Amino acid sequence: VHGDAAIAGQGIVYEVVQMAKLDGYKTNGTIHIVVNNQIGFTTNYLDARSSTYCTDVAKVTLSPVLHINADDTEAVVHAVLFALDFRMTFKRDVFIDLLGYRKYGHNEGDEPRFTQPKLYKAIAKHQNPRDIYAAKLIEEGIIDNNYVSKLESDYKSMLESELEDSRKEDKTVITPFMQEEWKDFKRADLSEIMIPIDTKYDKSKLTKIADVVSTLPKDKKFIRKIERLIESRKTMFNEDKLDWAMGEHLAYGTLLEEGFNIRISGQDVERGTFSHRHAVVKVEDSEEEIILHNNISDNQGKFNIFNSLLSEYGVVGFDYGYAMASPNTLTIWEAQFGDFSNGAQIMLDQYISAAEDKWKLQNGLVMLLPHGYEGQGAEHSSARMERYLQLCSKDNMFVADCTTPANLYHLLRRQMKANYRKPLIVFTPKSLLRHPKVVSTVDEFANGSFQMLIDDAQANVEQIKSLIFVTGKFYYDLLEERENLGRNDVALVRVEQLFPLPIEDIKALISKYNNTEEIVWAQEEPRNMGAYSYLLLHFEEARTWRAATRRPYSAPAAGSSTRSKRRHQQVIDYVFDKTKNNQR
Structure with a gap:
């Protein structure tokens, strides 16, 4: 179900329409119903699209479009039945452009006359679809006025009865969505x-x-x-x-x-x-x-x-x-x-x-x-x-x-x-x-099993002076540098699961390396990116750690390969030598 402004203006519609015949995404036809009220919030349709019709995206797949007067009740029913038959027979998309109007303002509380005063004068005088259809049936001698009154009375009585029944319930039970498919699963905290x-x-x-x-x-x-x-x-x-x-x-x-x-x-x-x-x-x-x-x-x-x-x-x-x-x-x-x-x-x-x-x-x-x-x-x-x-x-x-x-x-x-x-x-x-x-x-x-945290298997706990926490590919860059420098006093610990953060495991490792003089968070991303700010929020102890990162940047990485390598090496240098602060 679309609005006229949305089907014409939202790019997602084009993306989905292009899926219609693709093996990985086709559904053997979709019925698109467009509730066309000729206005998008306060925007007139002439400002909302360049195409003649809001449904012109249907031309991409040569799908039929049925333009229907929403005041014509029987035409609406006929169009929907036709669309369903077409979809089931040809397994293709079909569009129904249901041309009507919005009786009240956006969300029924907005004042539409601010932006469309002429249109809403006309709408105020216009009969609603029920009355139009009832008048037609009365004119044709199919029903009389009493029939319409009784329908309205019966419907209101049904609503009142349902309301009273609902008030007798202490608790509302909401049936889970797709209950059968999800019956073997539970929600987990x-x-x-x-x-x-x-x-x-x-x-x-x-x-x-x-x-x-x-x-x-x-x-x-x-x-x-x-x-x-x-x-x-x-x-x-x-x-x-x-x-x-x-x-x-x-x-x-x-x-x-x-x-x-x-x-x-x-x-x-x-x-x-x-x-x-x-x-x-x-x-x-x-x-x-x-x-x-x-x-x-x-x-x-x-x-x-x-x-x-x-x-x-x-x-x-x-x-x-x-x-x-x-x-x-x-x-x-x-x-x-x-x-x-x-x-x-x-x-x-x-x-x-x-x-x-x-x-x-x-x-x-x-x-x-x-x-x-x-x-x-x-x-x-x-x-x-x-x-x-x-x-x-x-x-x-x-x-x-x-x-x-x-x-x-x-x-x-x-x-x-x-x-x-x-x-x-x-x-x-x-x-x-x-x-x-x-x-x-x-x-x-x-x-094995999934390891949320991977300790440094090569580290001699007694020798470790610098405990480095790192995540992802940057670990291997630091490992290579440690080998090149021959630094046996540095332990490299990998955080494999960032959320939920394995806080107790991290604390246990910090306690294990009890001769450590400093703890470092190392990342290859700029300081305002990557996991650093997240770590400060979710692990209070990290606020005392030394952070080795790229400087803060608006772009994630440099466009120049030479500059990128230089920035990368500066972070690595600072991980192993706290005097080489690349943030200055």
């Missing part, structure tokens, strides 16, 4: 979502899944690069060094084997923006699509992955709805680059972060947002971590910034193994996808 969830998986079954995603059909020909890439999955499994892509593939494979469904959508997700996923491979000659994840077992869940249209708002909205309709599907939307999600900001503000608080609606949508400073400029570096963290409160979602394939694997499995659903925001890497140190063992997959 902060204490419950911090309880660890068992995500282990049998090693022998894991080996079989690794074999499936590492084996191409022998009767089909693929380009040599694809053959080598798929073969490398088996090699890394046998060598016990699994990379980021294998972390994903094994998470999906194990969940499918356990009966969960997987849906992944977004721009270029089939291959992956950075060519790491290759969930869909193409036969060289025919371009037939092969999805190895659909060969896991006879009783597995469904695996669907779709390259989306070049849209964020519409696609995130669709996937949010999909996750709501199917809580047993791991529904993932991946941004091409993390900051591109700002095109879907309305979905983030009004639904993803707030729907459970506003409407008691759970949702398990996962957002994968590539994030990291690698000299790619202001629009391809930051996923705007600070914006998501600002939206966090109580128990409304999870925010994670993983540094190992195994931790991503367990994080995705945790998302489905829980008996509740929360949105999950994951800041994912770019350069780490092929980093030689970003690997995990098979045992870490089979017998």
